[in-house]
Amino acid sequence: MNPEAGFPRATGSADASVRPALPQDAEEIARIQLVTWRTAYRATLPAAVLDDWDADAATGSWAAAVTSPPTPGHGVLVALERNTVVGFAAFAPAELTPGEAPDPAGPSAELSTLLVEPRWGRRGHGSRLLAAVTDLVRGGGAARLQTWLLEDDAVSQGFYESAGWGPDGWARTLDTGDRPLREIRWHALLDDPSEEAR
Known part of the structure; x- marks a missing residue:
């Protein structure tokens, strides 16, 4: 699905909103990724991932x-x-x-990352992003939305649990070249609001 299709230019209040990313956002997205990883995952991610960060490569990937x-x-x-x-x-x-x-209920979408810079936390930005992604993938035909969370990331798990998500029984181990990282898959079923209203 095209995020621009059927998506208002910005959603939210005058002070807080969500919109599709623009090419000029790529550098800031990469910066937020690094700052958030260094703040939240310094003890979890391999030091080389954080200390040898290539800002230009990350910006290019996001662009x-x-x-x-x-x-x-x-x-x-x-x-x-x-x-x-x-x-x-x-x-x-x-x-x-x-x-x-394959899920018999229909296709699944994956939230590959959702990060809010720590200094802007607890203002509802994560919830607005999650709601916007949910609306977009539901509109694109997804019946389910999933994400992978580090097994010991209690903060992220608490966020998704408060949004009605839960583990779906799948786990994986990532080989980081340092120590393996275990991730648990969380998911939410995307009920059609029009069906719920009937």
Whole structure:
């Protein structure tokens, strides 16, 4: 799905909103990613990932994600406080985990990342990003939205749990070249609001 299709230029209040990312947002998205990772995951991620960060490469990757998404189902959104980019989310069609059968309820989408810069936390930006992604992927036909969370990331788990998400029983271990990282998959079923109203 195209994030621009059916998506207002910005949603939210005058001071806080969400909109599709623009090419000029790529540098700020990369900066927020690094700051957030260094703040929240310093003890978890390999030191080389954080200390050898290539800002130009990260900016280029995000610019490509915004301007040349691999499929119509890929997208990047940003959260704004007034005119300042304070967070972002990226989503894509979900890939099946080895040994997993397709969900009979319909296709799944994956929230590959949702980050809000720590100094802008607890202002609802994460919830607005999650709601916007949910609306977009539901509109694109997804019946389910999933994300992978580090097993010991209690803060993120609490955020998704408060939004009605839960673990779906799948786990994976990432080889980081340092120590392995275990992730748990969380998900939410995307009920059609029109069906619920009946």
